[in-house]
Amino acid sequence: MNRKKILFVYYQNIQIGGVAKVLTNLTSELVENGYDVDILFLMDTHPDFYPVNTKITKYYIDSFANKYSKFATHINKKYKFIPKIYNIHSYFYDLGSYVVLKEWIREHHHHYDTIVSCWYKLSTMLSGEKNISQKTIAWEHSSFRVGGVLYDKLFRKNYKKLKSIICINKPSVAYYEKLNKTFFIPNMIDEIFEEQKSITIDQKENIISFVGRLDKTKNVIELVKIFHDTQKTSDWKLQIIGDGPERQNITQYIKDNNLENTIFLLGIKNPYEISQLLGKSKIFAFTSLSEAFGLALVEAMFCSNAIVSYDCEFGPADIINEKNGFLIPLHNQQLFAEKLELLINNDQLLDSLIQSSYAESNTWKKEKIIQQWEKIL
Structure with missing residues (x-):
């Protein structure tokens, strides 16, 4: 039996959404096929919207509790009348997410053979972590255009440091294979x-x-x-x-x-x-x-x-x-x-x-x- 240990990293499983849906479907199949699977959610403990296989261990880190994330929430509420204030909110929240993820992953990454990041921002965060990036697979659930110029021209260059990239559409494969080993794997249905x-x-x-x-x-x-x-x-x-x-x-x-x-x-x-x-x-x-x-x-x-x-x-x-x-x-x-x-x-x-x-x-x-x-x- 294959006992390779895999960690999947995503934000939450509290509401309807494509990523959480395919994440729970895939991890359930893998654990039934003999893999040792954990999921790390960047949110405080919450009930599952999509059922998670009981053989899977779930970990929670509250990214909203970080000071940068709290500040992001504050400015979004107080200054929501300002055009594009949500963009500023996102930058501060992402910084808060990175701080809590970095702390947890540095302490626990040695327990895992492979880490699968389920969103492009999380992949970017992990790509900058030495020793961790080499065993991280970026599971790209959006198109390569998401994130705009900042990610396209700056952050995604670090994808070269990852283990590999998995995309769910072929144009994204053509884009990412210039950076690293890239595979086309469609999403799994219920x-x-x-x-x-x-x-x-x-x-x-x-x-x-x-x-x-x-x-x-x-x-x-x-x-x-x-x-x-x-x-x-x-x-x-x-x-x-x-x-x-x-x-x-x-x-x-x-x-x-x-x-x-x-x-x-x-x-x-x-x-x-x-x-x-x-x-x-x-x-x-x-x-x-x-x-x-x-x-x-x-x-x-x-x-x-x-x-x-x-x-x-x-x-x-x-x-x-x-x-x-x-x-x-x-x-x-x-x-x-x-x-x-x-x-x-x-x-x-x-x-x-x-x-x-x-x-x-x-x-x-x-x-x-x-x-x-x-x-x-």
Whole structure:
């Protein structure tokens, strides 16, 4: 049995979020495969939003208790009316996080064969620590553009000191492999989706689905407008799964255009509920402005959905092809609506894409992803 000891480092597991979700899924698989796994959270002790395997030891360090982080919170509250005050807040909070992480990691790093940092800022912090950087893998959950000029031109140069880099989209691989050994490993989905059987078109309803956070980046308001403009029979519905700051704007648009009987905001659902809802829908629509990967697209494939998505940076182009749907140039609402109409009015094409989309989902099964991780570890 492999008893290599691995430490994963991330901020928290208190709310819905892609990183915490895939972190708990991956670590559970690794510990069941014989690895000795710990997770370090940069937050005080908190209940898990996503269940953590009971074989995993969790450690907590309260980055918010540091004086720099406290100052960051103070200025963000007191001076929130100042433009871009949050940027200043972030710099001070990051400094506080670095101080507490450095203290803990210097004391405990010798217990671990490998350290996996789950966010680019944490990877930057660890890359500057001698002896620690050499056994640290940067697990990049965002695009290489995140962080702006400061990280791009200055901090990421230290990635050369790391053991290696793992990316979840291919453009990021091309960027990082100039700095260090870099690997493309997609994110792992919940087991409930892998357990889905193929669903035929006659078992489904005339539903188009979206799953994700309702924020400006996910751009759901544009999807609602596209659906409104799409020529379709009255029995077609749009179900939106998720919540976030844009919910009120979306609700108001639905109300203003009398769409209450065709567009439904279902709120946050657990993975089982999402799999059941996607199992009923025929088409999955995605109008995000940027993605690091696009896990919801893969989940939709496992639930036998044809996909229509904007070709945003970076994830969808790694996932979508002629066998599972259509990639639409960003903000081309007319073409997006045309592709929806094509699928709505052509049962033969839609059925073919539903079947081949499910077949394509085999590419993203966790067994293959774990094999890639184990090869690197």
